Amino acid sequence: MTEAAQDRGNDDDGDDELSPGWDAITAAMERLYPGQEPKHYGTVIKWMLGGPDPLDGVSVWKRMEPVPHWHYLSYGLSELYTKESEVAETSGYGFELTFRLACEPEDEEPPAWAINFLQNLARYVFKSGNVFDDGHWMTANGPIALERETLIRSMGFVFDPELPAIDTPHGRVSFIQVVGLTEDEERAGKRWDTRRLLDALQPAMPLWVTDLGRPSLLDDAEVRGRVEEGAAREGSSSGFLFTEVLGWETSKRLLRAPVTEITLGARQVDELVALLPLRLPFGRDFHFASRERALVFAHGETDSVSEEDGKLTLRLSDATVRELARTLRPVAGTYEVQGLGAVRWKVQKTTIRDPQGNVVGTVG
Incomplete structure (x- = not known):
């Protein structure tokens, strides 16, 4: 469970020296959204204290271009406070998750389900030790937003197009964006290559914004043609x-x-x-x-x-x-x-x- 906050969730004091990893991530977002205060949702009981949510928090920014959407960012898959892992060049798991979700221009609050969605993905990483990287995919075995009518039932993973990797005091951190896909788009990615599929979809999905109400982009003959030609030419990367x-x-x-x-x-x-x-x-x-x-x-x-x-x-x-x-x-x-x-x-x-x-x- 999370609660709205405008600070670092449960930090006992605001001394910046206590969270150099967190601060480095926030600085990267401030360069992208100068002057915009994000909505922050901090974890009530941290994972290290026995809480159910592995992320210390999720921040959300709103933007209008190229399409109105919420831009979510996780805090907790990298080392936010102290360096504990033995791999000096990488901070924690080496990445944080981002997620772009389409919204209406007048919306004032980001949907809470997306925060829980990111917590679930982080929980998978913490429990399995498996990490996400550019070009990976994962099926959801159902709608990514429970109790919503949507064809988006799978995910692709790609480097966030506006957030290059950063070096923090605890090592390097990449920003891996979760992209909602339909089941036939997932199959097309496996039959070709998920990263190349995402590139082929991007003209119809600017910044890879996830829209729960959209149809399959493969319904478009031009998009489908690009994907089929790529698979026939290069074969499948799924082994x-x-x-x-x-x-x-x-x-x-x-x-x-x-x-x-x-x-x-x-x-x-x-x-x-x-x-x-x-x-x-x-x-x-x-x-x-x-x-x-x-x-x-x-x-x-x-x-x-x-x-x-x-x-x-x-x-x-x-x-x-x-x-x-x-x-x-x-x-x-x-x-x-x-x-x-x-x-x-x-x-x-x-x-x-x-x-x-x-x-x-x-x-x-």
């Missing part, structure tokens, strides 16, 4: 896909070659068959993995199947990759790919759960 459902079993057959039956969840089938033709023909492997096992797709002049140390490797020719993409469907059932008789594919129905573990849908 990994995680799945909850993955297994295989190899059965020997009398007078015939063994057959390996691969089981996978229906939810990942569309992505798998879309990404393989954008990876293997470009000479790039693709890893399809669960927590326990890994299936590796690699390019080959001829098809082959091999298993070693719990990892199954399929080497596929271009023709087999195309046939696999035509054959496999996100519907429960068993599939056989022409020309790849050594492998049988079993697709299982899978469920989609929100961050709280509630079932929000099924595939297959």
